[in-house]
Amino acid sequence: MTVTYPLLNAIDSPADLRALDRKQLPALAKELRQFLIESVSRTGGHLSSNLGTVELTIALHYVFNTPDDRIVWDVGHQTYGHKVLTGRRARMPTLRKYQGMSGFPRRCESEYDTFGTAHSSTSISAALGMAVAARNRGEDRRAIAVIGDGAMSAGMAFEALNNAGDMRDVNLLVILNDNEMSISPPVGALTQILARLMTGRTVSAARRAGGKMLGVAPPMLDFARRVEEHVKGLVTPGTLFEEFGFNYIGPIDGHDLDALLPTLHNLRKLDGPHFLHVVTRKGQGYKLAEADPILYHGVSTFDHTEGIKSSGKSGGKLSYTQVFSDWLCDIAAQDKRVVGITPAMREGSGLVRFAEEYPDRYYDVGIAEQHALTFAAGLAADGMKPVVAIYSTFLQRAYDQYIHDIALQNLPVVFAIDRAGLVGADGATHHGAYDLSYLTCIPNLVLMAPADENECRQMLYTAHCHDGPSAVRYPRGSGMGVTPDKAMTAYPIGKAELRRSGKKIALLAFGAMLKPALEVGEQLDATVVNMRFIKPLDSALILELAQTHELIVTIEENAVIGGAGSEVSRVLEAAPAPVRTLRLGLPDRFIDHGEQAQLLAEVGLDAEGIRKAITAVYPANS
Numbered sequence: 001m002t003v004t005y006p007l008l009n010a011i012d013s014p015a016d017l018r019a020l021d022r023k024q025l026p027a028l029a030k031e032l033r034q035f036l037i038e039s040v041s042r043t044g045g046h047l048s049s050n051l052g053t054v055e056l057t058i059a060l061h062y063v064f065n066t067p068d069d070r071i072v073w074d075v076g077h078q079t080y081g082h083k084v085l086t087g088r089r090a091r092m093p094t095l096r097k098y099q100g101m102s103g104f105p106r107r108c109e110s111e112y113d114t115f116g117t118a119h120s121s122t123s124i125s126a127a128l129g130m131a132v133a134a135r136n137r138g139e140d141r142r143a144i145a146v147i148g149d150g151a152m153s154a155g156m157a158f159e160a161l162n163n164a165g166d167m168r169d170v171n172l173l174v175i176l177n178d179n180e181m182s183i184s185p186p187v188g189a190l191t192q193i194l195a196r197l198m199t200g201r202t203v204s205a206a207r208r209a210g211g212k213m214l215g216v217a218p219p220m221l222d223f224a225r226r227v228e229e230h231v232k233g234l235v236t237p238g239t240l241f242e243e244f245g246f247n248y249i250g251p252i253d254g255h256d257l258d259a260l261l262p263t264l265h266n267l268r269k270l271d272g273p274h275f276l277h278v279v280t281r282k283g284q285g286y287k288l289a290e291a292d293p294i295l296y297h298g299v300s301t302f303d304h305t306e307g308i309k310s311s312g313k314s315g316g317k318l319s320y321t322q323v324f325s326d327w328l329c330d331i332a333a334q335d336k337r338v339v340g341i342t343p344a345m346r347e348g349s350g351l352v353r354f355a356e357e358y359p360d361r362y363y364d365v366g367i368a369e370q371h372a373l374t375f376a377a378g379l380a381a382d383g384m385k386p387v388v389a390i391y392s393t394f395l396q397r398a399y400d401q402y403i404h405d406i407a408l409q410n411l412p413v414v415f416a417i418d419r420a421g422l423v424g425a426d427g428a429t430h431h432g433a434y435d436l437s438y439l440t441c442i443p444n445l446v447l448m449a450p451a452d453e454n455e456c457r458q459m460l461y462t463a464h465c466h467d468g469p470s471a472v473r474y475p476r477g478s479g480m481g482v483t484p485d486k487a488m489t490a491y492p493i494g495k496a497e498l499r500r501s502g503k504k505i506a507l508l509a510f511g512a513m514l515k516p517a518l519e520v521g522e523q524l525d526a527t528v529v530n531m532r533f534i535k536p537l538d539s540a541l542i543l544e545l546a547q548t549h550e551l552i553v554t555i556e557e558n559a560v561i562g563g564a565g566s567e568v569s570r571v572l573e574a575a576p577a578p579v580r581t582l583r584l585g586l587p588d589r590f591i592d593h594g595e596q597a598q599l600l601a602e603v604g605l606d607a608e609g610i611r612k613a614i615t616a617v618y619p620a621n622s
């Protein structure tokens with residue numbers, strides 16, 4: 001059955017939307033929701049968050065004069081409706097595809113994408129900047145931050161609230177999109193405060209208590225009422241946000257246009273900082289996503305009439321994440337000191353099984369990477385063996401905590417760094433492109449990159465055995481398909497593995513780059529080394545190869561600037577005679593979204609690209 005979208009197909013900009021009669025908006029919402037289900041089921045992407053913000057997106061573009069009024073979408077994974085309504089409906093089939101539309105707002109993509117997001121909790125800071133710019137230039141426009149309850153748990157959001165609440169003459173609207181859900185089940189005290197408000201448990205409990213006292217003398221009843229008001233004042237987030245200097249409104253139903261439109265119209269006329277609390281359901285309008293918003297948070301292509309089939313191993317191979325998941329449970333069984341920590345990425349980082357088997361040793365700290373690391377440092381300082389499971393890109397947010405709280409104190413924290421290298425569809429904001437550069441320069445770290453799934457398991461064990469900070473960085477998805485050995489054996493620290501002996505050229509491969517390096521090594525009859533350790537490097541082997549080869553090539557899926565190759569060059573300074581080097585890695589530019597294989601080919605890190613780069617500087621068989 002072909003679905004038609006008469007209202008949606010007539011909207012090429014918010015001006016077209018604003019020309020509609022408001023009575024047409026519920027029908028538009030129905031069309032937009034169905035369009036998103038159809039489109040995202042064909043391309044993959046973020047689904048349940050987008051379904052939960054259909055009415056809010058329509059209401060915002062209907063009431064506010066976008067793009068003059070600025071909307072900043074926190075995380076930005078919920079902006080597919082925004083993109084459709086701002087002239088990009090026809091581009092939805094290219095969503096997150098190579099050279100197609102981004103899955104997040106991007107300033108270069110549209111004037112309606114006022115700020116690039118994807119890492120969470122930046123929207124209030126950015127919107128405040130825009131609001132101050134408007135005030136300083138005497139422009140009458142509004143800045144609106146739309147932030148989820150998960151993103152609200154990050155310290156940066158409160159830093160911005162604290163700063164904004166002090167600026168009475170700035171027109172800023174913060175909209176909390178509260179669906180009681182992050183990617184994993186909600187955690188933290190803020191969740192409790194919001195939940196209490198929304199269910200009204202505390203207030204109605206006080207009211208019931210008051211009711212029971214109906215039979216008693218009026219003074220007591222009055223006292224009960226005062227208790228209720230006091231309790232309500234204490235627990236409502238309105239108090240929390242009003243203490244920050246905001247005028248708190250809500251909670252209102254974020255799917256009810258009859259509530260959203262008048263509220264936003266009124267707020268548009270008010271000056272100063274305001275905080276609107278809307279309640280939505282993640283996955284709204286698609287029963288399967290409503291029932292499991294986490295499963296439908298980020299989806300691959302699927303048949304939306306049947307829903308997602310259970311996601312097992314990809315193509316029969318274990319993913320690196322699954323290797324980590326199994327290892328963590330195995331090491332936890334052996335060592336009671338082991339605890340697992342995630343900053344709100346239980347599913348993505350592979351902690352679901354650990355959370356089920358070791359609930360009292362599992363910590364989801366919310367979207368709070370900085371806190372996650374120093375929390376781990378505190379645990380390690382007092383004899384525990386914390387394992388922080390974290391995406392490479394999100395580790396960037398906790399860089400000083402890594403240096404100041406863990407490395408400087410030489411504390412035994414294990415980092416399981418997932419999504420290292422090019423991640424694919426999420427693009428430039430999510431590639432794990434820099435961890436080898438930003439970690440190698442810090443003292444006290446043992447830093448490893450596995451060539452396959454078995455090495456991943458053994459390296460995690462090596463990290464566990466090391467008495468100091470240690471990290472294993474591995475890519476998104478599966479590896480060579482090598483089944484991990486059940487037995488866990490620690491590698492000798494700083495020792496590489498010679499995989500092929502050849503002539504003249506030596507290829508030093510880091511991590512998953514071993515696979516293409518072996519292919520090229522065969523073609524060029526080159527020596528191939530599985531380096532295993534980025535820190536400490538196997539300097540003895542490097543210097544030995546320098547004396548028997550004419551060209552040393554390093555290959556890493558990390559920025560070539562400051563990466564593993566730079567460290568090899570530094571070791572070669574001690575070589576008795578100079579040797580030619582060639583460093584291959586990610587170029588000094590941001591890499592957009594696409595399939596991982598497409599992106600590796602684009603940057604010349606597939607076998608063909610590596611071979612071409614070598615023969616360009618060192619003609620084959622010369």
Ligand SMILES: Cc1ncc(C[n+]2csc(CCOP(=O)(O)OP(=O)(O)O)c2C)c(N)n1
Binds near residue numbers: 049075148150151367
């Ligand atoms: C700094 C950072 N850490 C982790 C993530 C991964 N992440 C993407 S969406 C999300 C949950 C966001 O929850 P919420 O703000 O409530 O939005 P919802 O998905 O519920 O609409 C997380 C943790 C991120 N994007 N940025």
Ligand SMILES: CC(=O)[C@@H](O)[C@H](O)COP(=O)(O)O
Binds near residue numbers: 298
């Ligand atoms: C929006 C966000 O940051 C996460 O949803 C991220 O897209 C998850 O990435 P993976 O799909 O690699 O787990």
Ligand SMILES: [Mg+2]
Binds near residue numbers: 149177
């Ligand atoms: Mg949420």
